[in-house]
Amino acid sequence: MIIIIIIYVFFTSLGSFAINSELANDSANSNYKNGNYENAIKYYESVLSQGQESATIYYNLGNAYFRIKDIPKSILNFERAKLLSPKDDDINFNLNLTSGLIVDKVNNIPEFIVTAWFKNILNMFSANIWAAISLVLFVLSLLIILFFLFSKRAYLRKLFFWTGSLIFIISLICLFIAVESRVTIIDNHSAIVMQAVTTAKSSPSNSSTDLFIIHEGTKVTINEKLDDWTEIKLSDGNVGWIKSKDIEEI
Template structure:
């Protein structure tokens, strides 16, 4: 009886996996055939089932790019980059799409140390930082054993030193993983989807008009007030726009 139950459970798991895989396979087939409109619908359907992967966002972005829809292409390249920040193809195609955006914004200079740390943190995914943190913690325990149980003074010193280094690196890796996870779950950047939008000085239709932005521009959302969002650009400029004018990354 138990064997029959295990077989039924296994069949259910396999059938569920196949049902999940079929829409992705269908979307990939449309994409490979160059039927990009059908690929877009299929990939969007897959994402509606809460299945996420950088490859899905990447192919969806490419499909949008091929059909001339720049803003959705940039949006999905950015989503793919969040999940796979080290992927060079995603970075290259994102730059290609951003070249079509009308707004050319300057980026405020930041401290070398901050830029260097951000570069290291963004080099790999949150999962990899998590695995690295766990591995370093086990190494810390191993070296701690050398310190506690070795009869040789030299091994004790080496054990103490490397245990401290591994613990420090483990905590640092964990903090990087936490920051990367927070970036994915609490997304604060958005892409302008309206052809053009006037940024206001206050969250009101009658507010002072500050400047104009066009579709495809990336903005940071710093505050929400009703249907209005307070946004900040890479050049430091701030203002308000309607929530309907953007799509969160």
């Protein structure tokens, strides 16, 4: 009897949690449509705080921040949306638009051609879609192997064997890409500068040498952290230490 009560309470709480998230999201969308952008932001943040992440919510949140002219927060949320849906045209357009409004114009170091090629493949679909493709191909390879096992003719057995093996290998490749895509999201080491102006130092100390100045909205890579300092790297290769409070991780 106690187990039944526990199960009932668990699923009731789960249902209530889902309803609350849906209501908050509906309220956020309604406030956004009515031009109440600050209220919309509160509701979108509420949905995210309940663990309901999605590219759409981050995209809408980025738009809401853009409407109140908070460019760093807008870029941050567009970047988060892009992690979950890298090929979405609307997300990429708005991210490029807002990124063009920041002060710093940092030149990118050209990537090694193989690295760039792999990133393009990785970003073709989201991690979930790559995983779904892998599953479909895996099931298809099993079906073809079954045809191989029950086929009587030699040329058909050879055809089914090699076709099934090839599709199985492709399914493993897709699974690998799905895992890498998920790791990219979970183990992301990028951040956006939130402070209007911050000075990068040669070491994690206020008395160290000033290296360069960066402004809000600039995207950086996190190398390491020490106390309340973070070593960051710009896309042009420049490295320096800044206060951890001046950035927010994507």
